[in-house]
Amino acid sequence: MAEFLAYLIAGLATGAIYALAAIGFTLVWQTSQTINFAQGEFVMLPAILILAAVKLAGLPVWAAAILGIAAFIALFGWGFKLVIVDPMIRHGVLPLAIATMALSIIMKEGAKDGFSAEAQRFPSLVPQETVSFLGISISLQHIAIIIVACLAIGALQWFVTRTKTGRQMQASAQNPNVALILGIPVAQMVMLTFLINAALAALASILISPIYLAKFSNGEVIGLFAFIAAIVGGFNQVRGALAGGLIVGVIDSLAAAYISTSYRLAVPLVLLVVIILIKPEGLFGRKEERGV
């Protein structure tokens, strides 16, 4: 039992990170009906930018963090929408999805050539200590990740359902034409979605890099798992992404524990296929009516 609890908490912590990244998929999906194949790299890069500001510009950590995050949100929230999404979205979703694949190559190679091919330590906001509970050790970092991620997602959910701006943002994403008629500033709202996506990615980056170490290739794994999480939870719902992330994190952790470790990766994928076959809109997704 204690053993199971240990796997569960480790899985929840990892899953919380997947959830943060998965929300990015759902936000971009809602606004542009496309899949951002660079989402994993979005989580990789902020930590690298912060470290670059520390090592190359000699800034103190807090200043580097502010600068790094601001630069990231400007480049990959605002810039991403303006330079990549806007010119291509009119031509259908496929060229855009392909462009994000190319973008992921640029981000990965840029981080490697511009900064380092080596993994780097990343400062942690939380002490690297463990507490004992029911005979198992629980890392404070894991607890912090779960809490911060859930708070951030909760805040986002509150924002989109309870505030005027949030509802306008949601309306713009779901039906831009109607939103436009209702006088909602759709362009700004869509931009806001992309900024929130970048901010959440930066948050995930800061939470995870102390444990994963900052490295140019980290996005590959995070991107894949976040994608699985988004599908499992449902592509069109914020809460779906949260649930999907936690489920995939826990399943992965339990798979490592109780199933052949060399086939560990297969378990979340099989889950994904099963979900698509029995509940294609995802566990918590909204059903999209078959249109004529």
Place this chain on the structure above:
Amino acid sequence: MKQSILMLGIATAAALALPAAAQEKIKLVNVVELSGAGATAGTNWKNGIDLAVADINARGGILGRQIEIVHYDTQTNPGNTRAAVQRAIDEGTYAVLGPVFSGPIGASMQIAQRAEIAQIVGGEAAGLTRQGNQYLFRTSLSQSAAMPKIAAYLKNTVKASSVTVVWVNNDFGKGGRDAILPELQKAGIRVAADISTEQGQADFAADAIKVKNANADAVFVYLNEEESARFLRAAKQQGVDKPMVGETTLLGAKVIELAGDAANGVRGHVGLSIDAPVPAFQEFGRKFQARFNYASDHNGLKGYMAVAMVKWATEKQKKFDRKGLADTLRGATITPAEEPGIMITTKIEANGDLDRESFLAEVENGKQIIKATLPMINP
């Protein structure tokens, strides 16, 4: 008398070579993983080569000719590796350096063999040198040489009767795991758990819990440097308190830097390490740090040595003969006295395997401390 004739010969050769040096450089192509899964290992290897080339060129090159080094990325893909090795040979490379990963080596070694050009690689998988390829040379001990030493260490020094094996599921880790299991069996050590992890894996919490629950006397960790560091941190968080035993990739400076406290107490067998009690290794480590601003792993040392092997054999045969280079290397013993770049006496077996001294080490207070030096197997 004999010596002076030799000196005269070298002087003549140098004099003859000198005019050519101005216009003709000797071209060396390094084909290595600079992107994809092998990028970190490959970049270290490349940097080691760049350092060696800079050193050698500063001292007048090989037989008076400067080295021109070209790096080709393989994207850690066998097809691309083959293309790049073919290109290197078509462009007249003197020898092929790299790659580091066994798959890409396997895809490209027949090409160098057919062209009768020496290929000096960073791979450690045991199978590479069992195919009768006369042109393939390693730069480090093969796993089949290193693993018996670890099994003996686990049995005699750690006194473990059961071991958990944690390995990375790529050619490096799988090769090591396949090599250690029979050795453990021979030594009468039980394998409590056999845990496979992914290349580039970031989250080791579940693996660490599994290690803890297996509750063996010791843990044998065979991962690449960064994954080693992540694993050690996760193991510390989960309260794993059994001895962690490993190979070069567990005890390197890189792991200590990344894992911090969690690396303390880690011990094992070290082949090439910038912390080893060999002044040349430490000197290399300082030069590498100064030039690239980070600590080299064993792949950096391997890359440096690969160029030194080319230099030594060329000066030995006193000409730039591609086939002769391989013939000279095969079965040779290179000492640092003859060629400082080799750093440690290295014997090259007929099949391309290496034999050299290695070390038993332990990490204490963030420093790698060498506890014993293990002799060569067939000196």
Place this chain on the structure above:
Amino acid sequence: MATVLEVEGVRKQFGGITAVDGVSFTVEEGEILGIIGPNGCGKSTLFNCILGQLAPTAGRVRLDGMDVTGMNPEQMNRRGVSRTFQLLQVFPELSVRENLILAGQEHQGTMLSRLFGARDAGLTAAADRMIGFFRLQHLADTRAGGLSYGQQKLLDAAMAFMAGPRLVLLDEPAGGVNLTMLGDLKERLKAMNAEAGATFVVIEHNMDFVMSLCTRVVVMAEGKVLAVGTPAEVRANPAVIEAYLGH
């Protein structure tokens, strides 16, 4: 005259909203039946229920006396029911002739014979006859996407006739078509009815168009059938006048 299509008590609900509420009517062989009604009265939803694009919540649809409720559009098509859509739906990348061949090819031979047989599935002559009938000869090899809107509407209708169907359902064939083209379209549809004996159901907004084309008219309002009769009868029906002119 035989009854081709029989719609009996068809109802379609979306959540709490009833879009079609117990509609019944029949279509007799050789007639042109019009369905009219204000926007949002459920005409297109009714079409979709008849043709299997949507599954009706209740009610039956019979084709030549056989129950075809809930069959999918492909199966309906193979049983001889064709349709057009409210919005223009031709294949812009194909030429006019290719569009027509495509519209007929699935009714020729088997999957294998279509793969290994003639490239045009033996339909070039039939397609050219149809092109001639709709007077599109000069455009036969033009990309359909390059045609004017009205020309595309003609092609759209022509495609529905390509397989020699038993019944054709036209959803707003006149929508967005200019006046000259409209006359052409009506005249061609009438000719189709007269010469080929084709049976149609037409949904239309354009009253004049319906009244001059159709032999019988069903008037719908708020998901229900308000009146059925000849154009003259319907025009004189007070309930219809109320529904159309009352607001």
Place this chain on the structure above:
Amino acid sequence: MNTSRFDAVFATLVLGAVILWFAPVGMGRYGTYVLSLWLVTAVAVMGLNLTLGVAGLKSLAQAAFMGIGAYATALLTTKAGIGWFPAFAISGALCFAVGLLLGFPALRVKAHYLAFVTLAFSTLVWLVLRNEQWLTGGVFGLSNIPRPVIFGIKTDNALPFHRFVVVVTLLLALVLWWLVRSPWGRAFLALRENPVRAASLGVNIRAYTLLAFAIGSAYAGFAGALYAPLVEFIDPSPFQLSASFFLLLMVVAGGSGYQLGPFVGALLGVVLPEWLRFTGGLYLIIFAAIVIGLLIACPQGVLGLLERGWAAVRRRPMGSNPPVKETA
């Protein structure tokens, strides 16, 4: 699309094959190898172009199917001692069958779920190739894969093997050219452009969707059957998910739906990075930036760009106006 017996695509394919037959003379083994690798990649891209460009289905498993074909051919020719030609046929048939099995449940739901299912499938195939060492050689791969012997002529050297690849690629391209112009090709196109309308014309959506996916996958199997003897060594890494993404990128960059698009796309994906090597370490960044720039300038890819340019050139001297649509 027109139904005349031969057209510009046919002529280009045959002419291209003739040029490529002689191209590597004096080119060196490296150049020859890159040309062969380009054609082999183009075969896989052709298949994906049918699946995606013609029928509009998004498959993320093309490299995995290529892996199945490559491993099948490698195992059959090394361990089972079967000749290359039957191994080639079996590889394609195997991928076709697996495509049907995979596509059937996936397409039952909704076409775009195929992307998700193939994503999972792609990684599962990679796991099996890596873990089942007894069969696939695992991470160590399979080596010494023989090259075919045709009518007693060995293709061990670069040039004969290249010419062999040219012929096989030409035949495969012509089969696809023939298929796209058949009623099946018309139905595939209808699927992509407007599946609802296609269904109302009696097109059996499920059967054609499944066939387009399975035939596209079979082409990946054929490409794998060529890849294994070309490299003479295979391990799981070139068949990873990222490789499937890369093939998708080539389809779109070359010009999705254009029959010559795969050759242009594979040229971009295989030859351009090799050519860009002179730029040193930044070559992949430059490559990716070129792709993004291309897609921003013209989302229809290189051939779309050429077509647009050609139309502009043709229009000007003739002075005719582009077709105008009446507003709806």
